Amino acid sequence: MDFELSEMQQMVVDSAQRFVAAETGLDHWRARRNLENGVDPALWIKVVELGWLALAIPEDAGGLSGSMEDVALLMIELGKGLVTEPLVSSGVLAAYVLDRTLIGEARETWLDKILLGEARVALAISDPDAASGAVAPLFFRPDGDGFVLDGCKCTVFDAPSADTLLVVASAGNERALFLVDAAQQGIEAKAYPLVDGTRAADIVFANVGLPAGALLARGDAAAEVIDAAIDRARLALVAQAVGAMEAAIAITAQYAKDRRQFGQPIGKFQAIQHMAADMFVAAYQARSALYAALRDVEGNADARARAVAVAKVVSGLAGQTVSRNGIQIHGGYGLTDEYAISHYYRRLLVLEKQYGSIDMHGAALAQIEARD
Amino acid sequence: MSVKFQFDENEALFRQMVRARITEILPADIQDRQRRTLHNSTDLADQRRWLAALDGQGWSVPAWPVEYGGTGWSPLQRFIFEDEMYAADAPEFNWIGSHMVGPVLIAFGSDAQRERFLPPIRSGKEVWAQGFSEPGSGSDLASLRTQARREGDRYIVNGSKIWTSGAFEADWLFCLAKTDIQGKPQRSVSCLMIDLKTPGITVRRIEQINGEAHLCQVFFDDVEVPVEHLVGEEGGGWSYAKYLLDHERTTSSFIFWIKRELARTRELGRTVLYNGRPIIADPHWSYRLAIAAAEITAHEWSVLRVLSNEPSTFPISAGASVLKVKGSEIQQTITGLQVDLLGERALRDFGSEHLPPSDDPNWPDVVQGRTSRAMMARASTIYGGSLQIQKNLLAKLALGL
Numbered sequence: 001m002d003f004e005l006s007e008m009q010q011m012v013v014d015s016a017q018r019f020v021a022a023e024t025g026l027d028h029w030r031a032r033r034n035l036e037n038g039v040d041p042a043l044w045i046k047v048v049e050l051g052w053l054a055l056a057i058p059e060d061a062g063g064l065s066g067s068m069e070d071v072a073l074l075m076i077e078l079g080k081g082l083v084t085e086p087l088v089s090s091g092v093l094a095a096y097v098l099d100r101t102l103i104g105e106a107r108e109t110w111l112d113k114i115l116l117g118e119a120r121v122a123l124a125i126s127d128p129d130a131a132s133g134a135v136a137p138l139f140f141r142p143d144g145d146g147f148v149l150d151g152c153k154c155t156v157f158d159a160p161s162a163d164t165l166l167v168v169a170s171a172g173n174e175r176a177l178f179l180v181d182a183a184q185q186g187i188e189a190k191a192y193p194l195v196d197g198t199r200a201a202d203i204v205f206a207n208v209g210l211p212a213g214a215l216l217a218r219g220d221a222a223a224e225v226i227d228a229a230i231d232r233a234r235l236a237l238v239a240q241a242v243g244a245m246e247a248a249i250a251i252t253a254q255y256a257k258d259r260r261q262f263g264q265p266i267g268k269f270q271a272i273q274h275m276a277a278d279m280f281v282a283a284y285q286a287r288s289a290l291y292a293a294l295r296d297v298e299g300n301a302d303a304r305a306r307a308v309a310v311a312k313v314v315s316g317l318a319g320q321t322v323s324r325n326g327i328q329i330h331g332g333y334g335l336t337d338e339y340a341i342s343h344y345y346r347r348l349l350v351l352e353k354q355y356g357s358i359d360m361h362g363a364a365l366a367q368i369e370a371r372d
Numbered sequence: 373m374s375v376k377f378q379f380d381e382n383e384a385l386f387r388q389m390v391r392a393r394i395t396e397i398l399p400a401d402i403q404d405r406q407r408r409t410l411h412n413s414t415d416l417a418d419q420r421r422w423l424a425a426l427d428g429q430g431w432s433v434p435a436w437p438v439e440y441g442g443t444g445w446s447p448l449q450r451f452i453f454e455d456e457m458y459a460a461d462a463p464e465f466n467w468i469g470s471h472m473v474g475p476v477l478i479a480f481g482s483d484a485q486r487e488r489f490l491p492p493i494r495s496g497k498e499v500w501a502q503g504f505s506e507p508g509s510g511s512d513l514a515s516l517r518t519q520a521r522r523e524g525d526r527y528i529v530n531g532s533k534i535w536t537s538g539a540f541e542a543d544w545l546f547c548l549a550k551t552d553i554q555g556k557p558q559r560s561v562s563c564l565m566i567d568l569k570t571p572g573i574t575v576r577r578i579e580q581i582n583g584e585a586h587l588c589q590v591f592f593d594d595v596e597v598p599v600e601h602l603v604g605e606e607g608g609g610w611s612y613a614k615y616l617l618d619h620e621r622t623t624s625s626f627i628f629w630i631k632r633e634l635a636r637t638r639e640l641g642r643t644v645l646y647n648g649r650p651i652i653a654d655p656h657w658s659y660r661l662a663i664a665a666a667e668i669t670a671h672e673w674s675v676l677r678v679l680s681n682e683p684s685t686f687p688i689s690a691g692a693s694v695l696k697v698k699g700s701e702i703q704q705t706i707t708g709l710q711v712d713l714l715g716e717r718a719l720r721d722f723g724s725e726h727l728p729p730s731d732d733p734n735w736p737d738v739v740q741g742r743t744s745r746a747m748m749a750r751a752s753t754i755y756g757g758s759l760q761i762q763k764n765l766l767a768k769l770a771l772g773l
Contacts, residue, residue: 001448003682006374069375240503253771273767274760277697280770284694286672289666295377310666363655365662368643370653 005073008064012074015050020081029082029197029343037161037191038199039085039120048117053091056232058099062113066157068297070230072239072290079243082347084198086122086158088240089113093233094121097166100225101177101216110179122162123202123233124153127224138205140169140176145212151176157354159201160191166216167205168226170234176218177226178210196347227301231308234355235297238308239316240289241351245283245315245322248344252276252326255341259331266329275325282318289314306368309361316358319348373455379448383491387452394460406461410722410741412748413586414463417542422603423496424465432494433470440478440486441494447679452624458628459635466737468500469493471620473546476563476612489544489565501568503533503547504588504613511761512558513548518592520549520564527551527564527602529572529595534768535755539588540575542568548609561609565601572596582744583723621692624756625675625699627668633706633745634668637661640713640736651713660712664705671698690770693762700759707746718743 005013016224023043032040056071057063064070069094078087091114097112098121113119127137138151149169159165159182167178182189186208189201217225253276256267267271289311296307322347327334334341352358402418409415426432427441434450436442445453465471474493477486492498508523509516518531529549539545552560568575572595577585604612641652641661651657666739679693711718717739722729752757767773 001379001676001680002374002376003677003680004374009374067374067376069377073375249771253773256771256773267767267771267773270760273771273773274763276771276773277763277766280690280766281697283695284674284691285667285670285698288677289670291377291677292669292673295379300460307669312661313666314670330593360658362663362666365666366655366658369638369661369665370655370658372638 079240
């Protein structure tokens with residue numbers, strides 16, 4: 001175990017801190033709601049130039065072969081500034097999938113496009129959950145040499161700014177993973193904003209024909225690569241949550257020093273101090289859970305899944321404590337768009353739910369407890 | 373160097389080595405009593421035997437400098453060793469001796485004191501109790517009133533200490549007393565080592581909520597203490613106590629104790645039936661256990677972070693307070709969960725018995741005594757700086773409030 005930053009890690013952290021200082025803040029967060037697809041093209045170019053998309057891509061494909069520790073350190077810093085450019089969807093999740101499922105020139109071409117920011121890839125995995133059953137989930141079926149996709153995927157994170165989709169579809173009990181051009185005929189995306197200013201879409205596939213080469217993996221191989229990729233994305237998001245919590249705590253502590261009632265700063269009241277201390281303890285615990293998961297993320301699939309679920313649960317609970325106490329200490333101002341804490345609250349809510357909430361991961365861990 | 377969170381192969385080998393050796397030297401009868409004990413406190417005879425066995429191995433005071441009988445292990449190796457000690461159901465250290473008196477004497481004591489007191493701590497021949505709190509001085513320890521008046525080559529001690537765990541059977545008391553009744557506490561409190569057999573000392577055992585009487589109150593009535601038993605300098609007591617806080621940052625996490633209780637909770641989940649199946653097959657109970665276990669995993673890594681002196685923007689003592697807050701909360705959560713899992717079966721009163729009174733199959737060992745521990749776990753947010761004191765500290769240290 002080692003807590004010393006390597007030269008590369010220090011560079012990544014420094015660049016992220018400079019970026020957060022220069023490019024984020026209330027005005028930025030409020031303006032990004034007006035962007036067409038959630039991504040500011042000028043900012044995306046900066047992100048690409050900083051090399052962050054190359055971090056998790058192997059050296060033989062032109063990347064930096066960074067570890068998940070490297071990715072987490074970057075994400076903690078970006079989380080502090082509520083950076084929501086789709087780095088995780090493309091640079092962590094899709095990069096992992098394409099590295100593991102493509103070979104030769106196709107692999108190099110796609111990883112190159114990702115690290116240059118020329119391709120933005122979103123993962124379409126969640127099926128519709130309307131109890132009416134009126135919306136069909138996504139199925140695939142063979143068609144000649146290729147396949148046909150038919151049905152719907154919901155809440156595809158970062159889809160409105162993506163040009164490419166990783167699509168998980170099923171046929172009976174089998175799942176398969178496809179690489180699909182988002183602009184292809186028959187695909188209709190209904191885009192919407194999320195509470196934190198990022199974007200998602202529900203996507204209808206109306207008998208979309210795909211060539212044989214669009215199939216990346218199927219069966220157990222597909223399940224394995226999808227699970228591993230999403231676990232890495234989860235950890236990157238947990239790291240962002242850790243950063244967001246630490247920033248929210250600093251903002252709240254400053255507010256408690258500035259805001260005066262009854263003739264003194266409210267931070268002098270023990271009731272406020274203890275709420276703030278609870279926030280600090282929670283965030284500390286979340287960072288520890290992240291470290292624990294980083295230990296196991298390259299291990300066997302069971303250990304990895306358990307450790308990532310633990311990190312999601314602990315960071316989710318911590319995020320609730322931090323964001324809820326943060327608003328409470330801010331009083332009425334905490335509920336306004338003009339105060340940063342409300343933006344942290346909204347981002348932490350998204351990070352808690354994305355790729356499985358406290359309750360879903362808690363239930364998964366409960367099943368392990370019941371089984372072992 | 374780079375930020376990495378893997379245990380390396382040497383650490384795994386070290387774990388294997390200590391596990392094997394503990395299995396070899398831990399007497400089976402002691403282990404059996406430890407497993408089946410209904411209460412918190414370790415049988416003193418067992419503790420002495422175990423410390424002697426560890427001493428034979430050179431392992432009874434792992435953190436001390438090698439020249440005083442320590443191991444020279446790294447903080448992480450000591451962590452692994454303690455983890456294995458608890459996992460094997462070995463008795464605990466005599467914390468006051470090995471983790472307070474030892475380090476303070478090594479840092480501030482005289483050569484004569486080190487020669488006199490360290491060896492019997494190492495071997496378990498002398499065990500220590502801690503005399504800090506007083507009936508009128510709990511969280512506000514600085515207001516303590518026990519007085520040590522200098523008369524020639526001795527101090528005359530008068531006053532009273534409370535919550536002195538095990539004082540009725542301990543040999544020595546590590547005691548804070550005022551040597552200057554006018555001065556500020558930071559310069560008027562001294563640290564004395566008091567032989568508990570000295571005339572004028574009365575020890576009253578305090579009957580506890582769980583039927584045990586391990587906590588004590590100690591009364592001093594003109595008790596004579598030789599000046600050679602003053603630690604360091606007169607008036608230095610406060611700074612020595614602070615030194616200990618800075619050097620014992622992870623003990624209050626109770627991480628190993630918690631992990632052992634987690635294992636017991638899992639065992640209970642398989643032992644107790646609910647609707648004809650092990651209760652842990654029910655999602656309500658498995659969910660509660662899963663959330664507790666997740667918090668424990670994170671807590672363990674918090675301990676590792678503090679042990680490794682992770683660089684941070686806040687003082688490291690804030691990390692120690694986090695360990696105390698979270699550790700005490702989890703002790704209560706996990707033992708509370710045991711009581712809840714048992715439901716009505718948790719209600720039986722075992723009184724002051726230390727071992728299960730029967731081998732009735734209706735009452736497996738793991739079922740008995742859980743409530744006693746859960747009740748005493750309420751103390752974890754009270755002693756050693758209460759939860760509220762820790763939060764005050766955190767607000768100041770970590771957040772500048």
